[in-house]
Amino acid sequence: MTPSPSSTEAVVREARPADADAVAAFTRDTWGERHADYIPRVFPEWAASDDPDRGTFVATLPPAALAESDVIAGNDAVTGTDGDRTDGDTLVEGDGSGVADSGEPEAVVGCIQGVLLTEWEAWGQGIRVDPAARGFGVGTALSTAALDWARDRGATVCRNMVFSWNVMGLGQSRAVGFEPATEFRFAEPVPDARATDAANESGGAAAGATDEAAGTTGASEPRSVDGPDPNAAWAFWADSDARDHLRGLALDPDESWACSELTRERLATAAAEDRLIAVAGADGEFAGFAVRTRIAGRPAANAESADDDSAESDDDETDDAEPERVAVYGVSAWRDIEAAGVLYNQIAADAADVAADAVRVLIPETVEHVSDTGANRIPVAGEPDFVMSADLTARGAGDGGGDGGTNGANGTNGGL
Template sequence: MTASEPTITVRQAKASDEDAVVGFTTDTWSDREGNDYIPRVFSEWIETDGETQRTFVLDVNDGEDIAGICQAVLLSEYEGWAQGLRVNPTYRGRGVSKQLSNAMFNWCRSQGATVVRAMVFSWNVAGLGQSRSVGFEPTTEFRFTHPEPNADSEPKLTVKPDATAAWSFWQESATRDALRGIALDEVESWSLSALTRAQLVAAADEDRLLTVFDGKTVGFTYRTRTFEQQTNSDSDSNSNSGSDSDTETWTEYAVAAWESESAAEAVYRAIEADAASIGADRTRVLIPESARWVGDTAAARVPIADEPDFVVSANLTDPTIGTR
């Protein structure tokens, strides 16, 4: 190493890193609408780090600067989630992002995880390439849809909160196969984890499960997170608006699955009525990305996000993951 080359090491993030991190993440995607969410959530990340979450930074010359940031979260006993990987433009091209990825992999493995997943926006070609270089493999792709809450919506098919029927349908559905068994996580925003029967049972008990019948089970969905978001925030990015504008109530449906166009319409009408019943202003529903599901959604006259998103995963039982 020459005298001009900085020493860059990975360590756990701390509160005093905030100014440096905000400095290089404010305009992460300056060529696109919506701002990076890192400046808004950094302080919360530091406060909530613990046994199921760890935020890392790349320290330059023992506190001189911060070259990057990322966070790893445990979503279950065996599932890790990688998010927020950003590299300071000053240090790009040095391969330092691999240090962050390896830190996340090794921490998740030490906590008992056997898989780590991450989401990459479909337009983020550089991010997708970086993820492949460290050991992530393509897993699935999805798109968000946005049915509008409407108290007058009436599904033409029967809708009941039947967890057993929904679980049986999910187990055999093309939706499950396309999504590799994952759906929006119930706790961690902007993350996906394995859908379990227990989640559907809890959703049914809390009147959040919508199972659609046409003689037999033909579809289902269930409501997960409900939250407030500023009205000028980008609906499909975890953005940081930095203003005091009015807020809207959003509610998410972890996945929507159906077997036919008529079932899709019933699922969406049920979502519209359900969202209205809890006072939601906007919705976000996850579906697989393909002509079939997007086409059925369009036929039901439901707004669709402009672009899909990718999910990648790394198998932590592979000893080479975390060493590349």
């Protein structure tokens, strides 16, 4: 039977490398048949890191709390556990900072990581709860610890990312103080070294676009821009529908699969490093831009390790894709459907220039942006992702809530 909630409360402590096997035991089947989970691969590095700008935590319970769990017995119909769990597979030796005294056993039943992205922005990721520990407030305890950690370091906001289909994870985030912020989707143009020339010759639309998208060539048709001005890009961004929908956010330049505020300085850095891509009309009027945020190495199935830029797998938190070099464009905005076509072609050419095998372009999840993309025959990801935000100046952030359901339902997205 599933253990009944009692007065036993989860105790959260800092993660240790010795917790890795326990965490792997309850994260191997997080998403069931949807995807493999990246946590077993990255957690050892997370736990070993002494970076002051990131904190990794685990939740602990007394071993007796899990003694009669149906999940451990392998017959839990809710989680679909297939019997690969064993009694004691999450037990570690306590050091006195968790629920157990030093030298005594304790069960590791959850994990989470907080990252300080800027002086005022924090990010929460990788929250997982052992299905065997439902009913003990593990999800709330982990979220509270991460939010307190971020607040103590001066952050005034903490954000996270949740799959749009993860209803229980969304509910858990709301319960502990997160509010809806924005949603986005990834466009997936194919790298093509000839794409820019094709777009300029076709009068603005993406190579292969429909006749309606291509239109007719004219003086106002957008063209690629050499040496784009970051200040012009900033002015365009500040007044764009994309910025309004995304709440000013873009993929963070340093932390994979996290979002932080796009700044003028970041655009200037991108321009200086030849990562800013822009389009303009024939009269020079700025018409759109994108920023190549990073090149990520997406790992193969069951990868033991990955490049630094791929510390957290691809956009679906999987390890089940073939190895490939992914060019990630963490923000994009455009004036109209024609500008979108030229911009996508420039992105395709830029990706080919950096020897990318695949492309991810963050676009706002709006009818306009997705349909502009579709009209230019650019594939998009099957589902959007949601970003949520917790105001750390509000005392209620981190209070309330429960466990967020099963292991898989309690996960949030994590890196490219």
